[in-house]
Amino acid sequence: MSDNASLNVIGSESEINHLKPHVNPNDIFWRSPRRDPFWQRIPAWADVDEDTFKEFKWQEKNAITTPDKLMKAIQDLASSEFIEDVRTGFAKAPMAVRISPYLLGLIDWENPYEDPIRRQFLPVGSQLESDHPMLTLDSLHEQSDSPVPGLTHRYPDKALFLALDTCPVYCRFCTRSYAVGLNTEEVEKISLKASMERWSLIFKYIESRPELEDIVISGGDAYRLKAKQILEIGHKLLDIPHVRRFRFATKGLAIQPMKILSDHEWVDALTEISDRGRKEHKEVCIHTHFNTAAEVTGFSQDACNLLFERGIKVRNQTVLQHGVNDTNETMFALSKSISYINVQPYYVYVHDLVQGTEDLRTTVASAARLEKHLRGATAGFNTPMFVVDAPGGGGKRDAHSYEYYDRETGVSVYTAPSVKADAFFAYYDPLRSLSSDVQEAWHDEKKRTEMLGDAIENARKNHL
Numbered sequence: 496m497s498d499n500a501s502l503n504v505i506g507s508e509s510e511i512n513h514l515k516p517h518v519n520p521n522d523i524f525w526r527s528p529r530r531d532p533f534w535q536r537i538p539a540w541a542d543v544d545e546d547t548f549k550e551f552k553w554q555e556k557n558a559i560t561t562p563d564k565l566m567k568a569i570q571d572l573a574s575s576e577f578i579e580d581v582r583t584g585f586a587k588a589p590m591a592v593r594i595s596p597y598l599l600g601l602i603d604w605e606n607p608y609e610d611p612i613r614r615q616f617l618p619v620g621s622q623l624e625s626d627h628p629m630l631t632l633d634s635l636h637e638q639s640d641s642p643v644p645g646l647t648h649r650y651p652d653k654a655l656f657l658a659l660d661t662c663p664v665y666c667r668f669c670t671r672s673y674a675v676g677l678n679t680e681e682v683e684k685i686s687l688k689a690s691m692e693r694w695s696l697i698f699k700y701i702e703s704r705p706e707l708e709d710i711v712i713s714g715g716d717a718y719r720l721k722a723k724q725i726l727e728i729g730h731k732l733l734d735i736p737h738v739r740r741f742r743f744a745t746k747g748l749a750i751q752p753m754k755i756l757s758d759h760e761w762v763d764a765l766t767e768i769s770d771r772g773r774k775e776h777k778e779v780c781i782h783t784h785f786n787t788a789a790e791v792t793g794f795s796q797d798a799c800n801l802l803f804e805r806g807i808k809v810r811n812q813t814v815l816q817h818g819v820n821d822t823n824e825t826m827f828a829l830s831k832s833i834s835y836i837n838v839q840p841y842y843v844y845v846h847d848l849v850q851g852t853e854d855l856r857t858t859v860a861s862a863a864r865l866e867k868h869l870r871g872a873t874a875g876f877n878t879p880m881f882v883v884d885a886p887g888g889g890g891k892r893d894a895h896s897y898e899y900y901d902r903e904t905g906v907s908v909y910t911a912p913s914v915k916a917d918a919f920f921a922y923y924d925p926l927r928s929l930s931s932d933v934q935e936a937w938h939d940e941k942k943r944t945e946m947l948g949d950a951i952e953n954a955r956k957n958h959l
């Protein structure tokens with residue numbers, strides 16, 4: 496039989512039985528991330544060409560750090576009511592303000608109130624909700640699990656190294672608002688500067704603890720480390736025999752991918768560390784932070800392709816936010832869009848209890864629903880785990896693994912046997928999701944104590 500004949504037999508269309516309906520190619524939108532000059536809709540940048548926009552230095556220089564700068568950039572794209580609303584939002588927000596031109600250009604200015612990127616970075620006074628009464632500033636107790644300033648050692652074999660306290664943008668939902676960014680009218684921050692002097696104590700601690708195999712280098716944001724500092728930290732950690740893997744945590748890829756494409760010194764430094772790690776059989780990777788498919792563009796694709804070619808693994812950690820990524824469709828779009836550019840969805844965090852962000856929080860039930868819809872829709876290794884970072888220092892728990900969950904009071908209770916044995920950790924759904932009676936009860940100290948006590952009691956009875 497000739498090759499042609501056998502091909503004919505194998506390829507005969509009539510023998511294919513299409514059990515599944517054909518997919519509309521338009522539904523596979525993640526394969527062609529946008530490459531239009533979207534930033535040119537911003538009046539101030541109407542004449543900025545792609546080469547200029549692609550320069551990380553231009554992005555840095557043109558970052559928006561005050562409501563006045565915002566107004567200058569967008570001019571009459573948004574109404575004066577909207578700008579006033581943002582001004583009120585900024586005055587009440589405990590975060591410093593910083594947003595990259597890249598992100599500003601991606602906001603849909605036809606409908607800024609509903610836009611998922613606007614919601615994450617530009618607070619508006621009219622949408623703010625008052626904080627849950629159980630909120631404290633360092634709700635994750637990162638400071639009380641710190642043997643030396645800037646290092647959190649909570650889990651047995653891994654530690655969180657806060658290398659610096661600045662970021663290329665400031666996110667409203669930031670868990671570390673106790674440290675990150677400048678002081679604001681609302682909050683006085685603790686200071687974690689990038690300096691070898693502060694870090695040397697941290698390295699000493701890591702060296703003295705042979706059980707530590709895994710280090711998260713975060714902050715702040717590793718994007719803000721200089722190339723020289725990436726080399727210093729990277730080589731120092733690789734020198735420690737028991738450190739087997741570390742990750743540089745940066746939101747950079749999601750908010751300013753231009754740095755990967757134009758800051759060659761920085762990417763080369765990262766590559767040098769990754770290459771040395773690989774030779775020594777240690778993993779050096781990046782953990783990034785895309786929250787919606789709207790943040791994925793041709794720039795992100797090019798940047799992620801470059802890192803992929805350099806053999807640097809990228810994983811993603813998302814913060815679940817109301818009106819941003821809490822529908823089945825938005826979560827699916829995010830997971831497919833980032834998987835397509837080789838960024839692996841790793842965690843979706845139920846929003847921590849953070850000052851001034853009650854409008855962004857969602858319920859534990861919504862995390863469970865999203866997970867149910869996503870699992871099975873794509874590869875298991877591209878399906879993130881939905882976690883609650885248990886307030887009080889319990890660490891990350893699978894959102895489904897609560898010992899008890901009262902939908903009426905919104906209290907879910909978790910245990911963390913290998914982190915803090917015998918302790919119970921409670922998370923609180925946003926007040927908005929509760930009946931008005933229960934909302935009122937949370938503002939009453941006696942009823943508050945009762946609701947929490949009941950939930951813990953039930954968890955004690957139920958738990959496996």
Ligand SMILES: *Cc1c(COP(=O)(O)O)cnc(C)c1O
Nearest residue numbers: 647648649650653654655711891
């Ligand atoms: C998240 C976190 C880590 C890393 O945990 P993984 O589950 O491995 O991603 C380490 N230390 C602290 C304090 C953390 O919050």
Ligand code: SF4
Nearest residue numbers: 662665666669715746
């Ligand atoms: S980039 Fe990360 S550390 Fe910085 S403000 Fe955003 S969430 Fe916080």
